[in-house]
Amino acid sequence: MLPIEIRPDIFWVGVNDRSTGLFEGLWPIDNCGISYNAYLIRDEKSALIDLSKEAFTDDFIRQVSALVDLSELDYVIINHMEPDHSGALTRLRELAPKAKFLGMAKAIAMMKDFYDVTENVEVVKHDQTLSLGRHTLRFLFTPLVHWPETMMTYVEEDQILFSCDAFGAYGALDGAIFDDEHRDLLGAEQDALRYYTNIVAAYSKNVLQAIDKVSAHPIAIVAPSHGLVWRKDPDRIIKLYQQWAKYATEPAEPGVTVLYGTMYRNTERAMNYALQSIHAAGVPLEVFNVSVEDPSYILPSLWTKRGLLVACPTYERAMFPAMVHALSIAEIKGVKNKLAAYMGSWAWSGGAKAVFDGFVERLNWQPVGSVEFNGSAKETDIQSVQQMAQQLAEACMQG
Numbered sequence: 001m002l003p004i005e006i007r008p009d010i011f012w013v014g015v016n017d018r019s020t021g022l023f024e025g026l027w028p029i030d031n032c033g034i035s036y037n038a039y040l041i042r043d044e045k046s047a048l049i050d051l052s053k054e055a056f057t058d059d060f061i062r063q064v065s066a067l068v069d070l071s072e073l074d075y076v077i078i079n080h081m082e083p084d085h086s087g088a089l090t091r092l093r094e095l096a097p098k099a100k101f102l103g104m105a106k107a108i109a110m111m112k113d114f115y116d117v118t119e120n121v122e123v124v125k126h127d128q129t130l131s132l133g134r135h136t137l138r139f140l141f142t143p144l145v146h147w148p149e150t151m152m153t154y155v156e157e158d159q160i161l162f163s164c165d166a167f168g169a170y171g172a173l174d175g176a177i178f179d180d181e182h183r184d185l186l187g188a189e190q191d192a193l194r195y196y197t198n199i200v201a202a203y204s205k206n207v208l209q210a211i212d213k214v215s216a217h218p219i220a221i222v223a224p225s226h227g228l229v230w231r232k233d234p235d236r237i238i239k240l241y242q243q244w245a246k247y248a249t250e251p252a253e254p255g256v257t258v259l260y261g262t263m264y265r266n267t268e269r270a271m272n273y274a275l276q277s278i279h280a281a282g283v284p285l286e287v288f289n290v291s292v293e294d295p296s297y298i299l300p301s302l303w304t305k306r307g308l309l310v311a312c313p314t315y316e317r318a319m320f321p322a323m324v325h326a327l328s329i330a331e332i333k334g335v336k337n338k339l340a341a342y343m344g345s346w347a348w349s350g351g352a353k354a355v356f357d358g359f360v361e362r363l364n365w366q367p368v369g370s371v372e373f374n375g376s377a378k379e380t381d382i383q384s385v386q387q388m389a390q391q392l393a394e395a396c397m398q399g
């Protein structure tokens with residue numbers, strides 16, 4: 001894409017990644033891509049804010065070189081050292097030998113660890129300002145959103161917040177970079193939610209602290225390091241992130257996520273009765289087959305819904321492995337405070353329920369009930385399933 005002017009002499013110089021299958025080697029983005037947003041300010045002194053992933057260095061250098069002579073570049077602001085934003089660093093240093101690299105103390109330490117760079121670097125402090133001429137940068141420390149060295153950069157005169165991973169989203173930028181130009185804003189918000197739950201959710205407490213810190217400043221534009229630049233309604237993405245971050249410690253929305261896995265459909269047949277009961281109670285539900293659905297797509301529902309029904313059989317004295325995988329990812333991301341129920345089939349000794357109980361304990365879930373049956377579910381088992389599902393649904397409406 002061509003560079004895009006956000007405000008006079010402030011440019012988006014990002015790149016689109018449509019070739020990486022798994023972001024962080026884990027999260028599918030083959031259907032949507034992702035952007036690595038970087039920004040350039042031209043002034044008496046010029047400054048680049050964030051860089052790109054290494055594989056996109058050539059595209060990135062071309063973008064920036066269209067606007068400035070890199071050999072004259074004055075500053076590179078490192079908001080975040082994760083290689084999706086710093087991968088172009090080695091090459092950029094060769095092309096911009098005068099540029100001074102600024103970041104939090106931890107970022108400067110990481111620069112040595114990742115790229116063996118120790119020269120022409122400078123540690124900045126929280127709330128420190130840097131005048132470029134007509135533009136004043138203010139550095140706001142926001143550790144653990146998403147790494148310990150992460151900060152945001154705020155331009156005082158234009159009230160732009162370069163927020164790095166915070167307020168970011170999956171999705172390559174399809175020609176338009178601004179919220180007011182985007183034709184499917186609800187879709188973009190879904191991409192932001194999946195990104196939040198996959199990448200940022202584990203640091204929700206830090207997100208709320210970061211939002212507190214930045215709200216001391218008027219914000220006209222939110223310019224994150226992934227996804228749309230919010231200039232029409234910057235509050236929208238801040239409010240969404242705030243709401244999602246609160247779900248780490250407070251009850252989420254009324255609704256039930258149903259996760260199921262099955263080999264011979266005994267568990268699945270019984271689960272269908274549970275779905276009917278939840279639906280009849282008027283509670284929104286989403287159903288995922290853990291054997292085929294990537295946890296990346298399950299997390300948004302788990303994160304935003306109050307209730308969880310785990311339906312799967314016993315496998316090798318333990319829980320069906322695909323379910324263990326899905327729930328383990330949920331555990332890593334801190335999916336806590338759920339109202340949770342278990343149901344499933346077994347044949348000789350059982351074992352899945354004990355694994356479920358472990359998740360309940362570690363994640364502070366409130367158990368609503370469990371139904372285990374030997375082989376196929378009998379009439380009494382089905383009644384128990386219906387009763388439990390109704391209880392779960394009702395509890396979720398209250399919670």
Ligand SMILES: Cc1cc2nc3c(=O)[nH]c(=O)nc-3n(C[C@H](O)[C@H](O)[C@H](O)COP(=O)(O)O)c2cc1C
Pocket residue numbers: 261262263264265266267268312313314315316317318345346347348349350351374375376
């Ligand atoms: C590979 C494999 C391992 C199993 N391990 C156990 C086990 O350790 N204990 C047990 O009670 N049942 C075990 N079972 C039996 C299943 O839990 C049982 O067949 C159940 O009805 C399957 O539910 P489904 O029809 O929903 O797949 C195992 C089944 C398979 C295929």
Ligand SMILES: [Fe+2]
Pocket residue numbers: 080082146147165
């Ligand atoms: Fe990151």
Ligand SMILES: [Fe+2]
Pocket residue numbers: 082084085165225226
């Ligand atoms: Fe990132």
